[in-house]
Amino acid sequence: AQSVTQPDIHITVSEGASLELRCNYSYGATPYLFWYVQSPGQGLQLLLKYFSGDTLVQGIKGFEAEFKRSQSSFNLRKPSVHWSDAAEYFCAVGVLNSGNTPLVFGKGTRLSVIA
Amino acid sequence: ETGVTQSPTHLIKTRGQQVTLRCSSQSGHNTVSWYQQALGQGPQFIFQYYREEENGRGNFPPRFSGLQFPNYSSELNVNALELDDSALYLCASSLKLAEETQYFGPGTRLLVL
Numbered sequence: 001a002q003s004v005t006q007p008d009i010h011i012t013v014s015e016g017a018s019l020e021l022r023c024n025y026s027y028g029a030t031p032y033l034f035w036y037v038q039s040p041g042q043g044l045q046l047l048l049k050y051f052s053g054d055t056l057v058q059g060i061k062g063f064e065a066e067f068k069r070s071q072s073s074f075n076l077r078k079p080s081v082h083w084s085d086a087a088e089y090f091c092a093v094g095v096l097n098s099g100n101t102p103l104v105f106g107k108g109t110r111l112s113v114i115a
Numbered sequence: 116e117t118g119v120t121q122s123p124t125h126l127i128k129t130r131g132q133q134v135t136l137r138c139s140s141q142s143g144h145n146t147v148s149w150y151q152q153a154l155g156q157g158p159q160f161i162f163q164y165y166r167e168e169e170n171g172r173g174n175f176p177p178r179f180s181g182l183q184f185p186n187y188s189s190e191l192n193v194n195a196l197e198l199d200d201s202a203l204y205l206c207a208s209s210l211k212l213a214e215e216t217q218y219f220g221p222g223t224r225l226l227v228l
Binding site: 004034036041042043044045046049090092102103104105106107108 | 216222
């Protein structure tokens with residue numbers, strides 16, 4: 001069964017600093033990979049996704065992520081963090097070519113942004 | 116194009132009661148999935164509905180049940196509520212069965228006392 005690990009429970013960065021959130025997955029084949037963001041008391045907003053092709057994917061709000069098959073990783077990056085980026089970030093994996101497409105989520109990384 | 120909507124936004128119930136949560140999928144989407152997000156955790160898959168039939172289920176007991184209607188809206192029903200059922204319940208829709216991208220609603224926060 002697939003699983004997702006987000007090693008960092010909580011990260012604090014200064015506004016304007018760069019950001020990298022880590023995500024490792026366990027799955028025997030090429031998965032679909034997603035990053036979602038959740039603001040307090042809100043649902044999940046899709047930031048970006050990887051299905052195939054270019055391993056560096058661009059998302060909304062200036063985020064990007066890189067798929068590294070050899071490391072089973074899909075880390076999320078942003079070159080300059082804004083205070084409004086403070087939220088919970090979830091990495092998720094989906095099963096390729098499955099008729100039943102549940103997403104498996106990591107436990108999330110909470111991002112705090114300080115001035 | 117309207118996004119995924121859910122009702123109610125908040126709900127308080129007592130142990131043993133039953134609850135029904137509702138979800139309207141994004142326009143044109145025929146597949147709906149439900150997730151439970153406990154406090155401090157990532158969402159966990161409950162089940163998925165496609166064309167009014169359950170199409171996969173996670174590790175949840177039978178007292179969690181659902182429905183999907185011809186307009187693709189959906190309900191999640193939970194019987195015999197337990198304290199551990201307190202969570203944010205998220206509905207997600209996708210364009211078609213094999214479409215992996217799921218779009219989430221704002222969720223219903225359920226508190227069981």
